[in-house]
Every structure is written in C-alpha cells, then in structure tokens.
Amino acid sequence: MIYVVITFLWTAILLYILLGGADFGAGIIELFTSEKNRERTRKTMYEAIGPIWEANHMWLIIAVVILFVGFPKIYTTVSIYLHIPLVGMLLGIIARGTAFVFRNYDAVEDDMQKVYTPIFVYSSLITPFFLGIIAASAVSGRIDPQANDFLSAFVFSWLNWFSVAVGIFTVSICGFLATIFIIGQTTVESDRLHFIRKARRTIFVVMFCGALVFLAAYFEKIPLFDWIFGDTPGLIAIIAASISLVLMFFVLDKDKPVLLRLLAGFQVTMILFAATYSHFPDILLLKDGANLSLLTHQGQAKTIDSLGYALLIGSIFILPALVYLIYIFQKKKEVDSDH
Amino acid sequence: MDDFLAARLQMAFSLGFHIVFACIGMVMPFFMSLAHFYWLKTKKTVYRDVTKAWSAGVAIFFATGAVSGTVLSFELGLLWPKFMEHAGPIFGMPFSLEGTAFFIEAIALGFYLYGWNKLNPWFHWATGVVVGISGLLSGILVVAANAWMNSPAGFDFIDGQYLNIDPVKAMFNDAWFSQALHMTVAAFVSTGFAVAGVHAVMILKGKNIAFHSTAFKIAAIFATVAACLQPLSGDISAKDVAKRQPAKLAAMEAHFHTERNAPLIIGGIPDTARKTVDYAIRIPGLLSFMTTGDFNGEVKGLDSIPKEDQPPVAVTHYAFQIMVGLGMAMVGLALLYFLALWKKKNWLKSNWLLKLFVLATPMGFIALEAGWTVTEVGRQPWIIHGVMRTADAVTPMPGIAWSFYLFTGVYISLAVIVTVLLYRQITMVGKIYDSSSKVPKS
Numbered sequence: 001m002i003y004v005v006i007t008f009l010w011t012a013i014l015l016y017i018l019l020g021g022a023d024f025g026a027g028i029i030e031l032f033t034s035e036k037n038r039e040r041t042r043k044t045m046y047e048a049i050g051p052i053w054e055a056n057h058m059w060l061i062i063a064v065v066i067l068f069v070g071f072p073k074i075y076t077t078v079s080i081y082l083h084i085p086l087v088g089m090l091l092g093i094i095a096r097g098t099a100f101v102f103r104n105y106d107a108v109e110d111d112m113q114k115v116y117t118p119i120f121v122y123s124s125l126i127t128p129f130f131l132g133i134i135a136a137s138a139v140s141g142r143i144d145p146q147a148n149d150f151l152s153a154f155v156f157s158w159l160n161w162f163s164v165a166v167g168i169f170t171v172s173i174c175g176f177l178a179t180i181f182i183i184g185q186t187t188v189e190s191d192r193l194h195f196i197r198k199a200r201r202t203i204f205v206v207m208f209c210g211a212l213v214f215l216a217a218y219f220e221k222i223p224l225f226d227w228i229f230g231d232t233p234g235l236i237a238i239i240a241a242s243i244s245l246v247l248m249f250f251v252l253d254k255d256k257p258v259l260l261r262l263l264a265g266f267q268v269t270m271i272l273f274a275a276t277y278s279h280f281p282d283i284l285l286l287k288d289g290a291n292l293s294l295l296t297h298q299g300q301a302k303t304i305d306s307l308g309y310a311l312l313i314g315s316i317f318i319l320p321a322l323v324y325l326i327y328i329f330q331k332k333k334e335v336d337s338d339h
Numbered sequence: 340m341d342d343f344l345a346a347r348l349q350m351a352f353s354l355g356f357h358i359v360f361a362c363i364g365m366v367m368p369f370f371m372s373l374a375h376f377y378w379l380k381t382k383k384t385v386y387r388d389v390t391k392a393w394s395a396g397v398a399i400f401f402a403t404g405a406v407s408g409t410v411l412s413f414e415l416g417l418l419w420p421k422f423m424e425h426a427g428p429i430f431g432m433p434f435s436l437e438g439t440a441f442f443i444e445a446i447a448l449g450f451y452l453y454g455w456n457k458l459n460p461w462f463h464w465a466t467g468v469v470v471g472i473s474g475l476l477s478g479i480l481v482v483a484a485n486a487w488m489n490s491p492a493g494f495d496f497i498d499g500q501y502l503n504i505d506p507v508k509a510m511f512n513d514a515w516f517s518q519a520l521h522m523t524v525a526a527f528v529s530t531g532f533a534v535a536g537v538h539a540v541m542i543l544k545g546k547n548i549a550f551h552s553t554a555f556k557i558a559a560i561f562a563t564v565a566a567c568l569q570p571l572s573g574d575i576s577a578k579d580v581a582k583r584q585p586a587k588l589a590a591m592e593a594h595f596h597t598e599r600n601a602p603l604i605i606g607g608i609p610d611t612a613r614k615t616v617d618y619a620i621r622i623p624g625l626l627s628f629m630t631t632g633d634f635n636g637e638v639k640g641l642d643s644i645p646k647e648d649q650p651p652v653a654v655t656h657y658a659f660q661i662m663v664g665l666g667m668a669m670v671g672l673a674l675l676y677f678l679a680l681w682k683k684k685n686w687l688k689s690n691w692l693l694k695l696f697v698l699a700t701p702m703g704f705i706a707l708e709a710g711w712t713v714t715e716v717g718r719q720p721w722i723i724h725g726v727m728r729t730a731d732a733v734t735p736m737p738g739i740a741w742s743f744y745l746f747t748g749v750y751i752s753l754a755v756i757v758t759v760l761l762y763r764q765i766t767m768v769g770k771i772y773d774s775s776s777k778v779p780k781s
Contacts, residue, residue, distance in 0.1 A: 054401070068416060076423050083417055087745070102399070303429070307435050314442070329453065
C-alpha cells in the first residue's frame with residue numbers, strides 16, 4: 001500500500017505542476033505581454049481556465065494531506081526549516097486565488113481592477129517561484145536540524161543560488177505550459193500566430209533558465225549533473241524530453257493543439273521524473289546526511305493502509321468528474337467556435 | 340510578543356477568518372439550489388435572478404474559503420509541528436476524505452458556475468446540489484478532526500509513544516457527532532440570518548422589492564428552522580462536554596466548586612482569585628439538571644482539576660454567555676417569524692419584523708465565533724486533550740510575532756475587499772440580476 005500512497009503523492013505533485021502551473025502561467029504571461037495585447041490575452045486565458053481553475057489547486061491540498069498523514073516527520077521538518085519560503089508561497093496563493101475571483105466577480109468595473117490585476121499577475125509569479133525554492137531546498141542538503149542560530153537554521157536552509165535558480169526555472173515552466181495551452185484555446189487566426197511566436201520565445205527562456213540551474217548547482221557544489229545523468233532511467237528521461245522538445249518546434253505552427261499539450265506535459269513529467277528518481281526513496285536531504293525517506297519515515301501500517309484506501313476511493317469519484325468537466329467545456333468551446 | 344502567544348493568536352485568526360467563509364461556502368449552495376429548483380419548476384424569472392446573484396456570492400466565498408483552508412493545512416505544520424508529527428497519522432483519516440469532498444465541490448462548482456445554458460437544466464441544477472452536499476461533508480469531516488483533539492481516540496499512549504494507531508476509530512471519536520451536528524446547524528443559522536438580514540435591508544430601502552423578498556423568504560426559513568433546532572443540539576453537546584471535559588464545562592459556566600444541586604450561572608464577572616462570580620444570575624439546580632438530568636446531580640467544579648490543567652475561565656465563560664445569549668435571541672426572532680407566517684400575516688408586511696432581521700444579521704456569526712472560542716480556549720492548556728500540551732507543540736522557529744502581524748494584515752485586507760465586493764454585488768442587483776427592473780435593450 002505504501003507504493004500506492006507514494007504514487008498518489010508523486011502524481012498529485014505532477015498534476016499540480018502541470019495544471020496549477022499552467023494556471024499560474026496565465027498570470028505570468030499577462031505580466032510579460034505588451035499593453036496592447038493584454039486584454040485579449042486575459043480574455044482567452046479566462047475562458048480557458050475559468051471552469052477548472054479551482055480544481056487545479058486542489059492537487060496541492062491532496063499532496064499536503066498525503067504528507068502530513070502518511071509522512072509526518074517529513075511534513076514537519078519541511079514546515080520548521082522552510083517556514084519562510086512556505087509563508088511566501090502561502091501569501092502568493094492567498095493573493096492569487098482571491099484576486100482571480102475578485103476581478104471576475106466585481107459587479108462594478110472601475111479602478112478597483114487596477115488593484116486586482118497587479119496582485120493577480122505578481123502573485124502568479126511569486127507562488128511558483130517559492131514552490132521551486134522549496135523543492136530545490138528539499139534536495140540541496142542545506143537543511144540542518146543541528147543548527148543553533150537563526151540564519152543557518154531558518155534562512156540558509158533555503159537561501160542559495162541553486163534554490164533561487166530552480167525557483168526561476170519553475171516560473172519559466174509555468175509560463176511555457178500556459179503558452180502551449182493557450183494556443184489551442186484561440187479562436188482567431190491572428191491570436192493563434194501571436195501565441196505561437198510567444199511559445200517559441202518561452203521555450204528559449206525555459207532552456208536558458210534550465211542552464212542557469214546547472215550553473216547554480218555547480219557554484220553551490222550540488223552534484224546535479226550526477227543526479228540527472230548518473231543513472232540510466234534519469235538519462236533516458238532527459239533524452240526523451242529533449243527529443244520531444246525538438247519535435248515540438250516542428251509541430252508548433254501545425255494546428256495540432258492536443259499533440260502540443262501532450263508533448264509539453266510529457267516534457268515536464270520527464271523533468272520531474274529525472275529530478276526525483278535519483279533520490280528515491282529519499283525526499284528530504286539533510287545537511288548531516290540523515291536523509292528523510294518515504295520508505296523509512298512512513299506512518300504506521302494502519303495509517304498508510306487507510307490513507308491508501310481513502311485515496312483510491314477518492315479517485316473513483318474525482319477522476320471521472322474532472323475528466324468530464326474538462327471534456328464538456330472543451331467540447332462546448334469547439335462547438336461555439338464552429339459557429 | 341511572546342512566540343507562543345503569537346502562534347496561538349495567528350491560528351485563532353486564521354480559523355476565525357476561514358470559518359466564516361467556509362460556512363457561507365457550504366450553506367449558500369443550498370439556498371441557491373432551492374431558488375434554482377423553483378426557477379426550473381415555476382419558470383418565474385425572479386427565482387433565476389436570485390439564483391444567479393447568489394451563485395456569484397458562492398463563487399466569492401468558496402474561493403476565499405478554499406485559499407484560507409489551503410493556508411490552514413500548511414499553518415498546522417508551520418505553527419504546531421510537534422503536534423502534527425504525532426497527530427497527523429492518527430487524525431488524518433477525515434482530512435484525506437475531506438480532500439476528496441473538497442475536490443468534488445470544486446469540480447461541481449466549475450460545472451455550476453459555467454454551466455448556464457450549456458448543460459442539461461436538471462444536470463446543471465444537480466451540480467449545484469452536489470456543491471452543497473460535498474461542502475457540508477467537508478465541514479463535518481474537518482470538525483471530526485477537531486473533535487479528536489477534544490476526545491482523543493484510536494491510539495494507545497504508552498511512555499510518550501503513540502502506538503496501535505487506528506485512524507477509523509480516531510475519526511469516530513466520542514465528540515465527533517455532537518460537535519459536527521452543532522457546527523452544521525450553526526452554519527445554517529449564521530449564514531441564514533446573515534443573508535436574510537442583507538436582503539431585509541434592501542427591502543426596507545425599497546429597492547428591487549420582489550427580488551429581495553424572494554431571497555429573504557428562502558434565507559429566513561432556513562435560518563429560523565435551524566435556530567430552533569440549535570438549542571437541542573447544544574444540549575447534546577453540553578451533556579457530552581460535561582462527561583468528557585469537565586474542566587471545559589466548569590470554565591464555560593465559571594463553576595468553581597464541585598457540588599450537587601449546582602446552579603446555572605448566567606452572565607456575571609468571574610473572579611478566579613476569589614473563586615466566585617460577581618453580578619451573575621443563578622438558577623438553583625439547573626446546571627445539575629442540564630448536565631446530568633437530575634437536579635441533585637454532582638457537577639465537577641474547577642477545584643477538581645489541577646491548577647496547571649485548568650483552561651482560562653473568563654474568556655471561556657464570556658464566550659459561552661455570548662453564544663447562548665445570541666442563540667436565544669435568534670430563537671425568539673424565529674418564533675416571531677413563525678407566528679407571523681402562521682397567524683399574523685400582516686406582520687410580514689410591517690417594517691419592525693424586517694428591522695429585527697436586520698439587527699440579527701451578524702448575530703449568527705458572532706455566536707459561531709464565540710462557540711469556537713469556547714471549544715478551543717476551553718480545551719487549553721491541551722492541544723490533544725490530556726495527552727499533549729499546546730505549549731509543547733509550538734514551532735521552535737523564533738519571530739512568530741512577525742508572521743502573526745503579516746497574516747493579520749492579510750486577513751484584514753481580505754475581509755475589507757470581500758465586504759466591498761459584496762456591497763457592490765448587492766447594490767448592483769437592479770442592474771445585473773433583477774431582470775424585472777432592466778430596460779429592454781433596443
């Protein structure tokens with residue numbers, strides 16, 4: 001049953017990055033869009049993410065619940081030593097979720113929109129940035145339960161070039177996912193071409209940010225290169241991702257939105273796979289080498305069993321409903337655009 | 340500010356904020372679905388208009404409730420890591436199920452809000468009902484987790500170790516039913532009176548009267564029926580607390596001395612040094628009767644509890660008085676309303692009854708917050724009753740006071756924005772929602 005729980009945890013994180021990430025990306029793109037294109041970007045984005053945006057963020061809650069029920073030691077260690085970036089991420093989540101609803105449900109359209117919109121776009125940037133920092137800090141081995149001063153216990157546990165680079169990389173991934181997603185949502189040819197150009201640029205930004213991560217890892221003496229290229233499955237994942245990226249460049253302007261989305265999803269899945277595979281079952285690398293592992297730091301058998309059953313039963317309800325939700329609004333969109 | 344106090348205050352603020360949004364988010368879908376049902380049945384446009392206006396309210400409150408709930412799931416660890424390390428695996432069952440219920444709610448809300456004219460009308464309606472039911476389930480599950488802190492079950496605590504964990508037993512602890520029942524009814528009371536009060540204001544102002552009267556009627560009937568049920572569930576809760584947490588009951592009642600024929604103490608100012616309550620009304624024997632069913636039954640006083648295990652008396656007592664007092668006021672108003680519906684139809688057209696409802700707008704929520712204060716403060720000094728002290732659970736990270744200021748600022752600004760937003764929704768009813776007042780487009 002422990003492997004069922006771990007699979008759910010990994011899948012919840014992946015889906016949060018993919019769906020929640022595309023959602024954050026919508027805000028990020030708005031930030032990097034020129035004034036004259038901003039309005040139509042916003043409109044296309046809103047139509048695309050409106051019905052599903054709440055559900056996208058549920059994956060984070062699922063992941064957190066799995067952690068604190070099944071792996072309490074891991075949850076609490078992260079909570080204590082990464083308190084500050086977690087608070088940063090939470091502020092982003094609060095600001096973004098509420099600003100999104102407020103700007104769509106304000107009965108009066110006036111200057112208040114000038115308040116909501118910046119909050120929305122900047123919090124869309126901040127949240128994945130801190131998420132990236134937290135993820136990087138989990139594996140960078142700087143968390144030190146033996147530290148006895150504030151800075152080394154609660155600040156240098158996460159503040160280093162590697163974490164910052166991963167934070168930026170995560171932001172770029174979100175932007176990338178959103179641009180690929182939005183290509184299929186456009187109804188006007190000029191919009192489609194506009195977003196294809198944008199997607200092309202975003203891909204270069206992602207590659208640049210990825211290079212930054214390797215550079216930062218080198219400076220911080222983190223053996224990232226060995227982790228990713230050191231074992232065969234990780235290496236295969238990265239090669240597969242690279243091939244699909246090349247493929248993506250060729251089909252970008254070919255009006256194949258579903259294929260594009262699948263390719264983008266595949267690439268991000270492979271990146272997450274390569275990043276987590278080499279450490280498994282360890283999930284939190286500590287400074288003193290006493291790493292926390294999903295297998296040795298799991299809860300008692302009965303807890304894991306009931307958690308596993310709860311997740312399995314839950315997914316019977318959730319997955320069909322979610323798929324139907326996405327299907328029906330995508331279908332309606334196609335019908336609408338045919339007219 | 341002391342870190343421990345700051346952590347407690349931050350938790351209290353976060354819960355106090357979340358609870359309002361969570362309640363409205365789980366109760367308003369039922370109002371909305373009932374109005375929607377009338378629309379599908381009668382095809383009177385006023386019902387459709389009310390449904391649409393309320394669904395905007397649901398969207399705003401659900402989103403705010405969802406983010407504040409997400410924050411809470413992290414705050415548990417950020418503020419109380421030692422608690423979560425041991426409690427997580429034991430009381431996690433309701434949380435893992437709640438994850439599902441909450442997810443379903445979000446999906447159903449997506450269908451509902453964006454499904455107008457796109458889905459089969461009855462399927463669309465049903466998704467609205469699902470929003471309500473899954474919201475209610477989420478609420479019950481979370482309260483079951485809280486009940487476990489009052490009534491720990493499903494593990495053996497041996498030499499500081501938490502052994503033989505049984506998550507299902509933990510979920511169905513002794514307090515889950517009475518707490519969940521009391522909270523569910525409270526959610527209907529507080530949301531019902533708040534919504535009814537707002538529409539009463541608009542009727543008194545003479546704006547979109549047909550629209551607001553329809554809305555008022557639906558909200559008022561939910562509110563008043565629930566208000567009359569609440570004392571019954573309160574009675575179940577009180578008897579339960581007397582049995583399981585005598586210290587909490589003693590603090591609620593400011594009952595210092597163990598005695599038979601114990602009086603019910605109403606109001607007054609508790610003096611913990613002199614162990615007495617000044618200026619209170621005492622009804623002899625009633626507390627004994629209410630908790631044991633016998634006027635001569637023994638009720639444990641604070642003197643039976645070791646000093647270091649006693650909860651703060653004044654806060655718990657005042658909060659309890661506020662909750663019961665407001666609860667009774669709402670029962671009174673409910674009875675007046677029933678009388679008006681049954682015998683005195685002319686009262687329904689009079690302003691004074693509406694004005695009373697306006698007065699009652701915040702009462703339910705104040706009572707709700709007071710009730711949670713009783714539960715949470717009355718459990719102190721324990722975070723897990725009789726097992727772990729709150730002071731031992733707090734995070735080792737210093738500087739929590741800053742985090743408290745930060746989150747307080749965020750919550751206050753959110754409360755302000757939500758209020759502005761609602762005010763605008765309500766004042767714009769004539770333009771956006773009430774189709775009878777719209778000028779037909781040429």
